[in-house]
Amino acid sequence: MSISLVLACFWAVVANVLAMTPSSDQHWRSAYVLIAVGIPVLGFVTMQHGPWVGMLVFAGGCSVLRWPVIYLMRWLRGAAVRNAAK
Structure with missing residues (x-):
């Protein structure tokens, strides 16, 4: 398995662990971090x-x-x- 797929699987595991933890902001801060890390991994x-x-x-x-x-x-x-209404 290539390093990129290992990173993508690791990203998925981290995302699921973060989803299971309690959060006061409904996980939005975690979502922003996951998006910022996930875009380069996807590329x-x-x-x-x-x-x-x-x-x-x-x-x-x-x-x-x-x-x-x-x-x-x-x-x-x-x-x-x-934009259609303009």
Whole structure:
């Protein structure tokens, strides 16, 4: 197993451990750190294994960080509606 996939698996384990710990801010601070660390790991995986494996790792990351993705989609939809109304 390559180092990039080991890092991606380690990221997933850390994300699940952080999700199990109690948090006063509903884990948003952990989500920001996971996003900041996960983007370079995703790029490294994509560089070493190609776009298909990169998309699988991206889908796994989106399933772990689903609420930031949901809020991003809501924000993009609202921005599209505001731009269409102009």
